[in-house]
Amino acid sequence: MAVSTGTGAGRKGWWAAADLLVLLYALIPVLWIVSLSFKTADTITDGNFIPRSWTVDNYAQIFQIDLFTSALRNSIGIAVISTVLAVVIGTMAAYAIARLDFPGKKVLVGISLLIAMFPQISLVSPLFDIERAIGLFDTWPGLILPYITFALPLAIYTLSAFFREIPWELEKAAKMDGATPVQAFRSVIVPLAAPGVFTTAILVFIFCWNDFLFAISLTSTSRSQTATVAIANFTGASQFAEPTGSIAAAAVLLTIPIIVFVLFFQRRIVAGLTSGAVKG
Amino acid sequence: MSEIVNEPSAKGPGTTATTERVAPPAAAPARGGKPVLSEGKKAERRLGLLLCAPAAIIMLLVTAYPIGYAVWLSLQRYDLRFPADRAFAGFANYAAVLTSAYWWQAFFVTVIITVVSVAIEFVLGLALALVMHRTLVGRGLTRTVVLIPYGIVTVVAAFSWQFAWTPDKGYLAALLPEGSAPLTDQVSALAIIILAEVWKTTPFMALLLMAGLALVPDDLLRAAQVDGAGPWQRLTRIILPMMKPAILVALLFRTLDAFRVFDNIYILTQGSNGTGSVSMLGYDNLFKAFNLGIGSAISVLIFIAVALIALLFIKLFGASAPGSDTGGRR
Numbered sequence: 001m002a003v004s005t006g007t008g009a010g011r012k013g014w015w016a017a018a019d020l021l022v023l024l025y026a027l028i029p030v031l032w033i034v035s036l037s038f039k040t041a042d043t044i045t046d047g048n049f050i051p052r053s054w055t056v057d058n059y060a061q062i063f064q065i066d067l068f069t070s071a072l073r074n075s076i077g078i079a080v081i082s083t084v085l086a087v088v089i090g091t092m093a094a095y096a097i098a099r100l101d102f103p104g105k106k107v108l109v110g111i112s113l114l115i116a117m118f119p120q121i122s123l124v125s126p127l128f129d130i131e132r133a134i135g136l137f138d139t140w141p142g143l144i145l146p147y148i149t150f151a152l153p154l155a156i157y158t159l160s161a162f163f164r165e166i167p168w169e170l171e172k173a174a175k176m177d178g179a180t181p182v183q184a185f186r187s188v189i190v191p192l193a194a195p196g197v198f199t200t201a202i203l204v205f206i207f208c209w210n211d212f213l214f215a216i217s218l219t220s221t222s223r224s225q226t227a228t229v230a231i232a233n234f235t236g237a238s239q240f241a242e243p244t245g246s247i248a249a250a251a252v253l254l255t256i257p258i259i260v261f262v263l264f265f266q267r268r269i270v271a272g273l274t275s276g277a278v279k280g
Numbered sequence: 281m282s283e284i285v286n287e288p289s290a291k292g293p294g295t296t297a298t299t300e301r302v303a304p305p306a307a308a309p310a311r312g313g314k315p316v317l318s319e320g321k322k323a324e325r326r327l328g329l330l331l332c333a334p335a336a337i338i339m340l341l342v343t344a345y346p347i348g349y350a351v352w353l354s355l356q357r358y359d360l361r362f363p364a365d366r367a368f369a370g371f372a373n374y375a376a377v378l379t380s381a382y383w384w385q386a387f388f389v390t391v392i393i394t395v396v397s398v399a400i401e402f403v404l405g406l407a408l409a410l411v412m413h414r415t416l417v418g419r420g421l422t423r424t425v426v427l428i429p430y431g432i433v434t435v436v437a438a439f440s441w442q443f444a445w446t447p448d449k450g451y452l453a454a455l456l457p458e459g460s461a462p463l464t465d466q467v468s469a470l471a472i473i474i475l476a477e478v479w480k481t482t483p484f485m486a487l488l489l490m491a492g493l494a495l496v497p498d499d500l501l502r503a504a505q506v507d508g509a510g511p512w513q514r515l516t517r518i519i520l521p522m523m524k525p526a527i528l529v530a531l532l533f534r535t536l537d538a539f540r541v542f543d544n545i546y547i548l549t550q551g552s553n554g555t556g557s558v559s560m561l562g563y564d565n566l567f568k569a570f571n572l573g574i575g576s577a578i579s580v581l582i583f584i585a586v587a588l589i590a591l592l593f594i595k596l597f598g599a600s601a602p603g604s605d606t607g608g609r610r
Contacts, residue, residue, distance in 0.1 A: 015415045019422050022411060026425040029479060030432065032451065033440040047454040093335035101321070102328025108336055115343055117533070119540045119586045121559040122579040125566050126346035126353060149342035152335050181327050210433050212543040213559070217567065228435045232547060244443060251436040258431035266424040273430075273484070274491035 030255065036248035044244050058249035068250055070222040071230035075254075078140055078226060079208040082147035087201045089148065090155025091193070095185060097156065098163035099171075112153035120150065124217045131218060138220045146214050151204040158203060158272050162196025163189075199272035202261050209257065227254055347583065353576035360570035373577035383578070385554060386561040387585075392470065393557065394538040397477040401534060402527075404478065405485030412486065413493045426483040434480060438547035441476045466554045473555060476544045481537070485530050492526025493519065532593045536586055558582050 032049065037058050039051045046052065062068050097105055127146060128137070136142035166189065174184040215226040231250045234243045262269065357369040377383045412422050429437070444450040445462050453462065462468040496519050504514050520527070542559040545551055551560040562582060566575035 012416055015411075015417050018411045019415055019418045022408065022422045023425055025479075026428045026483070029437060029440040029444070030428060032444055033436065036443060045449045047449060047451055049451040089334045089338065092331040096328040096331035100324050100328035100331070102325040102332075104329065104332070104336075108332050111336065111339055115339055117536045117586065117590055118343060119536075119559070119579075119582045121540060121542065121562045122350060122583040122586075123343065123346050124563065125572055125575040125579050126350040127342075128566065129353065129572060130346060130349065145338070145342050149339050152339055156335065181324065206431050212433075212435050212546070213563075216546075217563065228433055231439070232435055244449065247439055248443070251433075251439055254433050254436055258433070259428065262424060262427040262431050266420070266427060269427055269431075270423055270487060273487050 033248050033251050033255075036244060037252045039245060039248075041242060041245065044242060058245035059253075062246050062249050062253075065246070067222055067225070067233075068227070068230050068246075071225050071227045072253070074140070074222075074224055075209065075227040078143050078147070078224070079205055081140070082144045082151060082208045083201050083205045085144070086148045086151040086155050086204050087197060090152050090159055090200065090204075091197055093152075094156050094159030094163055095189065095193075098160040099168070099189075100181075109156075112156050115150065116153040116157075118150075120146075120213050124213065127214075128217055137218060138224050140224055142218050143214060143224060143226070146218070147208045147211065151207055154207060155200050155204055158200045159193075159196055162199070162272075163193060165196075166192045195268065196272075199265070199268040202265055202269060203272050206258060206261070209254070347580075350576045350579050350583075353572055354580050356573050358571070358573040358576075360572060369573065373573045374581070376574060377577050377581060382561060383558075383581075386556050386558045389470065389555060390539060390541065390557040390559075393474055393477065393541055394535060397474045397481075397538050398531060398534050400474070400478050401482045401485045402531065404482045405489050405530070408482060408486035409489035409493055413490050426486060428483075429480050430483040430487075432480070434543040435547055437480050438476055438544045441472060441479075441544075442548050445472055463549055464553055469549050469553055469555045473541070473544050473548055476548065477538060477541060480544075481534060485534055488526060488530040488533075489523065492523035492530075495526070496522045528593070528597050532590065535589060535593070539586060539589065540582070558585070 035049060035051055036044065038054045038056070039046075040053045040055045040057070043052050093108065096102065097109065123146065131137040131142045136145070170192070171184045171188050174188045175181070179187070210228070211226075212228045212232070215229045216232065219225045219229060227250065231247055231254070234247045234250070354373050355368060355370060356366060357372065358366045408426065412419065412426065415422060442463065444452040447453045447456075447459075447461050453460075456462065462472060500518060500522075501514055504518055509517065540559050541557045542563065545555060545557055545560050546563075549555040551557070551564065556564070558578065559582065562575055562578040565571050565578060569575075
């Protein structure tokens with residue numbers, strides 16, 4: 001609340017201290033798991049925040065576990081497919097909501113809102129039974145479907161907020177030049193909307209990448225088990241004396257894409273997360 | 281997911297699409313005088329429905345149908361170990377759940393986790409939002425690093441906390457007296473679960489609150505300062521009241537999100553020592569006890585609880601809840 005015009009080194013110093021606190025808050029748990037992943041087998045239980053001796057064995061090890069490599073493949077495949085589908089379907093719906101007048105618009109917005117608040121556990125038991133009956137249990141589509149469903153509200157809200165910011169005169173101009181609504185959508189709006197669509201894709205990907213409840217409930221083998229489940233299962237399936245190093249290394253690998261997104265697209269992600277929330 | 285709380289307002293540009301085609305926006309007051317559906321209007325309706333159909337169909341197919349199915353399952357005696365015994369059981373499953381000490385234990389644990397973590401998140405999130413909004417140095421840096429807890433996989437973060445609090449292994453456990461194992465005691469384990477929840481979701485809360493902060497005009501704060509209002513008065517008398525819509529939205533979504541807490545508990549304690557949430561209970565009944573009937577009854581009860589929380593927010597705090605027509609939000 002530094003509204004006053006007072007500046008100077010003292011004030012800057014306080015803000016720098018506050019920033020440092022934020023930095024430590026966000027990074028310590030992450031650095032801790034990174035540190036664990038580089039510890040050698042005999043120092044992993046020493047409780048030191050910084051490794052006394054470093055090794056990359058943990059990383060070499062997890063790539064020899066078939067369960068983990070297949071899980072990583074499943075995670076990437078399922079998250080990418082879900083993201084693409086959710087963003088395509090969401091873009092269509094968001095365009096209609098932001099730009100077109102049609103009956104049932106409010107209903108669709110209401111449904112999305114309900115799903116955004118939906119307790120996912122409530123779907124787990126029926127989906128488990130239904131997917132077993134129709135052969136979707138433990139398959140990629142068996143996870144992709146619920147992921148798309150829960151990503152769609154996020155996609156629709158974020159995208160329709162972005163779409164309302166687009167200069168629509170251009171679309172009008174295209175329509176005046178004889179373009180149909182579909183053509184106007186494809187050749188004018190899509191290029192303009194690309195940044196918003198891209199941001200939404202990142203948010204949806206993070207959501208799919210993060211999921212644990214559906215993944216652990218609707219999969220059972222390496223056919224479709226995702227990396228979050230594989231890591232959680234390392235503890236039980238004790239192939240090694242001490243799974244901590246492997247878990248830590250796998251955890252770091254799962255974190256890398258997120259860190260990359262955050263570092264490169266910080267501005268966009270913040271805009272995407274807040275756009276839907278406040279601008280009425 | 282719960283990042284979003286928007287309502288395409290009826291006054292938004294969307295509804296004026298047709299009018300705009302005939303008249304430039306400057307002449308927009310002319311809208312509304314079109315009683316007959318023109319050919320273009322019909323095409324627009326068709327296109328709108330067509331574009332929304334895939335989203336509507338998939339969302340209904342994957343949620344509405346299963347939740348109906350869950351209600352039906354919850355009325356059956358249906359144990360996967362004895363599938364032949366499947367039979368209609370009326371409300372027996374609900375009676376079994378609601379008279380069970382496990383349910384109420386899990387329910388109160390969930391409520392405690394929800395209330396305490398959302399309260400802490402709100403205070404911390406507000407502080408974080410103020411720092412991100414006002415800081416004179418390193419604004420980009422702080423805004424970047426707070427996204428890390430938001431983006432990181434919950435399971436990964438939960439493991440980080442688990443290892444940190446494991447005796448002999450963790451840097452945090454090393455700070456505790458010899459022989460203490462915080463994850464095996466109900467109170468301290470719940471505290472750690474709350475810590476993990478708070479760490480992960482405070483940035484999200486802070487971002488929503490920061491968006492609300494941006495709506496508070498600087499002029500107003502400056503005027504208040506000139507009139508002699510101190511920082512605390514400016515916060516409680518101006519900033520917070522003006523941010524009310526953003527605050528309610530953030531609290532509602534985080535409350536509903538916290539109520540379904542699962543990942544952190546699964547990794548940190550597996551729900552042992554009285555730390556299981558209702559989501560854990562539902563999961564265990566399904567995948568450890570293989571009882572679909574009871575599991576579905578729990579699912580339906582959680583659904584009802586979440587609906588009640590949402591209703592409570594809307595009733596208590598009025599029309600600014602998402603989903604209602606938010607005319608006053610601008």
